[in-house]
Amino acid sequence: MNREVIPNLSVDCALFSFDGNQIKILLRQEKILLNGKTYNKYKLPGDHPFMNEIIENTAERILFEQTGARDIFMKQFWVFSSLDRLKRNEVDFAWIKNRGLISERVITVGFYSFVKKGVMENQHLIPEATWVNIHDVQNLIFDHEEILQKAREQIKKDIEHQPLVFELLPAKFTLAQLHNIYELLLEKKLDRRNFRRKVLLAMPYVKELSEKQKGVAHKPAKFYAFDKKIYDKHIIHKTS
The missing domain is CATH 3.90.79.10 (Nucleoside Triphosphate Pyrophosphohydrolase)
Incomplete structure (x- = not known):
């Protein structure tokens, strides 16, 4: 070169x-x-x-x-x-x-x-x-x-209209981690219950897994994953 x-x-x-x-x-x-x-x-x-x-x-x-x-x-x-x-x-x-x-x-x-x-x-x-x-x-x-x-x-x-946060998260993450990273990047507080409701209703590409956290002092949280195939279908459906 x-x-x-x-x-x-x-x-x-x-x-x-x-x-x-x-x-x-x-x-x-x-x-x-x-x-x-x-x-x-x-x-x-x-x-x-x-x-x-x-x-x-x-x-x-x-x-x-x-x-x-x-x-x-x-x-x-x-x-x-x-x-x-x-x-x-x-x-x-x-x-x-x-x-x-x-x-x-x-x-x-x-x-x-x-x-x-x-x-x-x-x-x-x-x-x-x-x-x-x-x-x-x-x-x-x-x-x-x-x-x-x-x-x-x-x-x-x-991040309001692209799934960029998943470029920072591990392959398996909790909703608390997802909530935390949105708050950090947006630099503002987000109501936890409203955020969870939005994820479950408006983000079908955030897929619930059968696994939970292990070795934690609190109640183990469920793991979720970003499904790009579902996201692509979701975007096509929204724009068509």
């Missing part, structure tokens, strides 16, 4: 995971030297596309090179093109100069991605990468806080 990059174009990925209790985001730690002092900043995984690489392949490459994960859900959601996005902070701009990058204007295509807990735990992260609770994110480089916030806003819209 031609490794020559397009210097004025980049791809940044907001990679989310659900550990059973919290939504986490993957960040890279960067140490930036400026005027003899070292600053610790964080950034979303990203890179420039190669000259002979389409944007989607760039996003796939970034996620694989920095996590070791393949074939995970991702979606392009926005383009970030503010004229000053790289030069708002002297420390941030030093990161560019220290890496020998000469372009002062870079347009970024944003992708958000979901990875399941099991995949997350078995990833081969690069040393600079770490999973951070979404509510603990701070000190991001350039406009990456804006990119992350835009991703979160888009996800709130998308």
